[in-house]
Amino acid sequence: MVLPLGRKTRALLAILALSAPRPIMRPRLAELLWSRRLEEQARASLRQEIHRLLEALQPVGADVLRVTRDHLAIRSDLVWIDVNEVLNASVANPSALSMMTAELLEDFDDVDPALDQWLLTERARLRDHARGVAEVLLKQQTSPDGVIQSAQQLLGIDRAHEGGWRALIRAHAERGERGLAIQAFERCRVALAERLDAAPSQETQRLVTEVRSGTVAVPPQRPPAVFARPPIPEGERQSVTVGVRPLQLIGSNGSDAQLGMGLAEDIAAALSQFQWLSMVPSSSLTQFDRDATMLRRSFGVDFLLDGNIHQLGSRTRASVWLMDLRDENRIAWSQRFDWTSSDILTLQDDMVAEIAAQLGPEIQMAESRRVAQQGDEPRTAYDLVLRALPLTARLRRDEFNQAELLLNEALTLDPDYAPAHVSLAYHLNFRVGQGWASDVAKAVADAGRHASRAIALDPASARAFAVAGHVRAFMDKRPREALELHARALSLNPNLPMAWGFSAATYTYLGELDEAARRFARYKRLSPNDPNTFLFDAAMTLMELQRRDYDAAIQCGRRTCELNPNFVSGFRHYLCALGHAGLTEEATRMRSRLLALDPTTTVATAVWAVPLQHGDKDHYAAGLLLAGLPAD
Missing domain, CATH: 1.25.40.10 (Tetratricopeptide repeat domain)
Incomplete structure (x- = not known):
């Protein structure tokens, strides 16, 4: 096995391996590994790391790495890459799932903020595929022994998969192993608390009550995945769910490690004052180790705010971005803020105020665009108000009249829907x-x-x-x-x-x-x-x-x-x-x-x-x- 000594060199190799056989452009590699440097400095650093990587790969042959003026690529036909094996796993050939024993490239966290974001996406891609295969395998089992084996495999991939825990509890109970079933419940309770900051659902608690009383139904149930806070059905929405991840401090010496969490909680509290936003506690998000997909599955998070803070003397720069977890974690909005202050409390207040003030309307506009793309699907008062807002603001006569019809329709559906009354008052002001x-x-x-x-x-x-x-x-x-x-x-x-x-x-x-x-x-x-x-x-x-x-x-x-x-x-x-x-x-x-x-x-x-x-x-x-x- 060839493993370069330098951490950045190993990270470069990891990026190329995960991208194989696709080539990666040099500017993209420089951006992922040196996002905080000037462009020329980043490119010079990349050239040095390419040289080190080529030296490290010499024992396995010169053709493994293809280097051109514009891009780099690893020849996947000459190397074996474990991630590819997992991504190629299927219900017919699931053996590679056994390799899912640790977080993907966990020793590369904090190499660079841009690499952190890239890793987040790659980890979600790998975990989602493995979880999906494991869920299908579990549903196919008909015997308690088969359920136990498949449930354990699924829980090895996702410890907080409550459906997997219920399957394991039920299977042990059906084999007469009441003690093991109760132990599985206790492990489930700990996993949900650690990863989701949540308690087992009522369905899981009812199952354990049946186990203790000896009344578990014999026919095995094919458990759907039930999570701590499922996404709200579209027809019942009156708000969007937002999470704020603890902001990362670049160049911190550790003495202010709690600042990132404190800022996240303050931003979440400020955003909660916007009536159309429902917030998830920031402390709950830390259980997922930057796993945006699990946040969506477990808490119904629609939008996730993430970012980093760089302090240099009295100058502070925050870079934040908003990911739409309903749209393949697409970055829906990003912004950079700069402040100059030696008063940390004033700085925090300004930072929280400006981020929250800009983010609240941005999320509302994103929701308006989403609802407008739904066409003539069944409409709720919430949807109708969101459709009307941009039509009012553009002040085009035909669209303006259409907005008034939508707002009146919203009040016909729900006469006590306060946002519709507010929007109609605002609309009539323009009329x-x-x-x-x-x-x-x-x-x-x-x-x-x-x-x-x-x-x-x-x-x-x-x-x-x-x-x-x-x-x-x-x-x-x-x-x-x-x-x-x-x-x-x-x-x-x-x-x-x-x-x-x-x-x-x-x-x-x-x-x-x-x-x-x-x-x-x-x-x-x-x-x-x-x-x-x-x-x-x-x-x-x-x-x-x-x-x-x-x-x-x-x-x-x-x-x-x-x-x-x-x-x-x-x-x-x-x-x-x-x-x-x-x-x-x-x-x-x-x-x-x-x-x-x-x-x-x-x-x-x-x-x-x-x-x-x-x-x-x-x-x-x-x-x-x-x-x-x-x-x-």
């Missing part, structure tokens, strides 16, 4: 603002009614209070009364970007511009890529107008109209800034686009729509007149 309401007074009243109903149904929903505050400030034009609603939203979820954005807009309407600016800055810091950015950039335009900073107002206005070219209020505020700045040519173009969106817009209707509470309404009207908008 009035876009000039699409045939009866404005009724739309305003309906929005207030839905917002109040949502709060009554779910008084812990920060989103319900935030939307209710915006309805009160923008539609009812009573911003002072809205402040208490916004304060309540932020007390429920201080990391909800919408709550900061709407409260900043409310302070803008009141003319309290310093507080408005502070809250806008907090909103932008928390979620710079929030899908609702166009809405709050429009409110920032209005704030800069009141400051008489027309350059800043124009910048905000342009950004608003680029992000959503269908948003009428954004064009109104932008046009006002152009008028005051004397940019006649640009004002003419924007006026044409505004009137194409809403031909009924005049200075009078625009001034009525903007909920300013002081003399700046005259300033707003003057800017629109200077931009050439008809007076009435």
Whole structure:
């Protein structure tokens, strides 16, 4: 057996062996083994390791490793690779399953974060295949002896397979070995506690009660795999299940080993304040040794957040990624965060807030895309609301009307579904603002009614209070009364970007511009890529107008109209800034686009729509007149 001395050299050999006979490109190898180095440094290190590997492989022949300018490959026809034997195992030829006695390449953990992620996928691929073959073999057994042998093989692959434990308990009982059956139950209980942080299911406990009383049914049951927390059936969903894995500290000396777990628990707690997320305790996830597939099987985890933290003096960088476990562990979102702080508590607070604030809306958008791809499958109120959200935000008239139908259908299915009431109140706010309401007074009243109903149904929903505050400030034009609603939203979820954005807009309407600016800055810091950015950039335009900073107002206005070219209020505020700045040519173009969106817009209707509470309404009207908008 040839085994290179260096750990990185052995890791390089392992990557090539697991990928055989497929060649691996050099940049990919450099990325897997030196992800924290600059590209040129990584490539130079790769060249050194290739040289060392070639030297180590000389005793077995020069042709084993193929090296070209672009890629490397191992000739699988010249070598025997144990993993390939396991992956080729089948019900007809299961002998290779006996090799599943340890974690794949367990001594290569922490070589490099990128390699850790690659190993996670490879381990899941190997374990899933072996488990699947072993499950079929167990189901085929008809005698207690055969069940015991197959169950033990399955449990050697997956110690937390509760179906395997039940089969073993029942088989021992059927052979009259009540003591061994009870011992198997105790081992099952320990395995589930260690690996899943869970207790045996009621089905398993009932079986043991039967064993103790001697009433176990003689015909062997073919046990389905039952897990601690199975995935929720699609038709019963009202949330998604998320896990946050303890973040890995790069370059830590071990003195702050608990920091990764603490951050994970804090992020999970922050995410739990988003009503559409159901969290799995981070401590439970450590039982799986980075096995994403088992998390899905055992806890019903839909999305898994993972990442690492690199500290260098007062600078901290966190790289996090979100895996969709329902879609072959695809990375659905990733982000890098940078902070500079010497105060560890402030640093942790900022880190948790920003990650949670960005991740919450990202998961909701991912769910909306998933539901939209289901076509005309049976729809629940949860599905209907998710379908409606992006249709509302795009502000295209036909899609917007379709969104309203979906939200009303959701309330027909479930009149007490709070998220549907919140979304309909939010939707009606746009209908009035876009000039699409045939009866404005009724739309305003309906929005207030839905917002109040949502709060009554779910008084812990920060989103319900935030939307209710915006309805009160923008539609009812009573911003002072809205402040208490916004304060309540932020007390429920201080990391909800919408709550900061709407409260900043409310302070803008009141003319309290310093507080408005502070809250806008907090909103932008928390979620710079929030899908609702166009809405709050429009409110920032209005704030800069009141400051008489027309350059800043124009910048905000342009950004608003680029992000959503269908948003009428954004064009109104932008046009006002152009008028005051004397940019006649640009004002003419924007006026044409505004009137194409809403031909009924005049200075009078625009001034009525903007909920300013002081003399700046005259300033707003003057800017629109200077931009050439008809007076009435």
